Amino acid sequence: MRVLILGCGRIGTGLVQRLSVSDHSVTVIDPAPKALARLPASFRGRKLVGDVLDRHVLAEAEIERQDALAAVMPSDDVNVVAARLARVVFHVPRVVARVYSPHTTEIYYRLGIQTVSTTSWGINRIAELLSYSELEPVASLGSGVDILDVAVPPLLVGRPISALSRPGEIQVAAISRGGKSFLPQLETLLEAGDLLHLIVLTSATDHLVAILRH
Amino acid sequence: MHIMIIGGGQVGSYLAGLLQEAGNRVTVVETRETQITAVQRTAPNTFFFLGDGTDPGVLEAAGIRTAAVVAAVTGADETNLVITSLARFAFDVQRVVARVNNPHNTWMFTPAMGVDVALNQADVMAQLIARAVG
Incomplete structure (x- = not known):
C-alpha cells in the first residue's frame, strides 16, 4: 500500500515506523527539514x-497515486x-486527519473526513484507567488467587454470568443486588447496578480487564 | 439579509461596516475578545459573537442557520477553508465567500471546499495597481 503522511512530529514519526514494518511504501512531507531528520536511518x-x-x-509526492493519507500536522485546520x-480533489481512497478538538468527529465524518481526536481518545483512556482502579483485589486467597469487586459494565447488562466466567480463571462467586447478596447460577442474568464479587486467578487479571472493556 | 462574517480583524470589521450601511443584519464571529471595540467602532450595530468559527457549535449558536451569506475572512487560509466547508456542507448556506491570504493557496478555494467566491487581496491590489500604472 502507498501511504502519504503529512507532518513528521511525534505521531508522524511513530506512524512511519509502524507502517514501514509492514512493507508499505511511505512518503512523508513536513515543512521543517529538522523534523524529517528525526526519521530513523533505516x-x-x-x-x-x-x-x-x-x-x-x-504533486511531487504523487498524492493522486496514493492509497491512503494521514494528516498529522499540529494544526486541526490544516489537517x-x-x-x-x-478526498475530493485527489480522490485518495482512505484518509484520516488527527484533530485535537473533541466533539467534531461526527460532523467531519459527514463531510467525508475520518478524524481521530487524540484529545478525546486520551480523555476516554484516562477515565477508563481511573475507573478500573477497583480491580485492586479486595482480598487474596493465598498466593495466586484474588477476590475482586467489580461494578457490572453496561455492555454485560442482560447477559448471563457465563459471559464473564472462564473455567479455571474467572469465577463469579457472588452478586450484590438491591442491598442483598446471593450466589449466582450460570444462567443468572446480570442487571444494571450489580456489584460482582469475582474469584480470579492473578495471572488472568488482564483477561478479565479485556472482558470488562470489551 | 442576515450576513455572517467570520474573522473580526481589519477586513472583517470594515466589511461589517459596509454591509451594515447597506441595510443588512450582520454578525461577526471572532476569537479575540479585544477585537470587540474595533468592530463596534466601525460597525456599531453588529452582533459580536465571541468564539472559534471552525467549531460547528459556535457557528450554530451565532445563528449560521439564518445566514443567507457567510464570509470567511480570517488571516489564516486553512481556517477560512474549514469554515467554508462547514458553512456549505454542514449548514447548507446559500452563498459562501472567502478571503485568500496567500496567493499560492488560491487553488484550494473551489466549490469542492464550499467556496463560491474567493477574493485574493494581493491579486486584487496587484491588478488595480497594474491598471493604474499602465
Whole structure:
C-alpha cells in the first residue's frame, strides 16, 4: 500500500515506523527539514520538505497515486483541509486527519473526513484507567488467587454470568443486588447496578480487564 | 439579509461596516475578545459573537442557520477553508465567500471546499495597481 503522511512530529514519526514494518511504501512531507531528520536511518521511503498544502509539493509526492493519507500536522485546520482536499480533489481512497478538538468527529465524518481526536481518545483512556482502579483485589486467597469487586459494565447488562466466567480463571462467586447478596447460577442474568464479587486467578487479571472493556 | 462574517480583524470589521450601511443584519464571529471595540467602532450595530468559527457549535449558536451569506475572512487560509466547508456542507448556506491570504493557496478555494467566491487581496491590489500604472 502507498501511504502519504503529512507532518513528521511525534505521531508522524511513530506512524512511519509502524507502517514501514509492514512493507508499505511511505512518503512523508513536513515543512521543517529538522523534523524529517528525526526519521530513523533505516527509513527507506521518500522525505519531502515543503508546505503540506502546496499543490506542487503534493504533486511531487504523487498524492493522486496514493492509497491512503494521514494528516498529522499540529494544526486541526490544516489537517482537516488537507484531508478534505485529498478526498475530493485527489480522490485518495482512505484518509484520516488527527484533530485535537473533541466533539467534531461526527460532523467531519459527514463531510467525508475520518478524524481521530487524540484529545478525546486520551480523555476516554484516562477515565477508563481511573475507573478500573477497583480491580485492586479486595482480598487474596493465598498466593495466586484474588477476590475482586467489580461494578457490572453496561455492555454485560442482560447477559448471563457465563459471559464473564472462564473455567479455571474467572469465577463469579457472588452478586450484590438491591442491598442483598446471593450466589449466582450460570444462567443468572446480570442487571444494571450489580456489584460482582469475582474469584480470579492473578495471572488472568488482564483477561478479565479485556472482558470488562470489551 | 442576515450576513455572517467570520474573522473580526481589519477586513472583517470594515466589511461589517459596509454591509451594515447597506441595510443588512450582520454578525461577526471572532476569537479575540479585544477585537470587540474595533468592530463596534466601525460597525456599531453588529452582533459580536465571541468564539472559534471552525467549531460547528459556535457557528450554530451565532445563528449560521439564518445566514443567507457567510464570509470567511480570517488571516489564516486553512481556517477560512474549514469554515467554508462547514458553512456549505454542514449548514447548507446559500452563498459562501472567502478571503485568500496567500496567493499560492488560491487553488484550494473551489466549490469542492464550499467556496463560491474567493477574493485574493494581493491579486486584487496587484491588478488595480497594474491598471493604474499602465
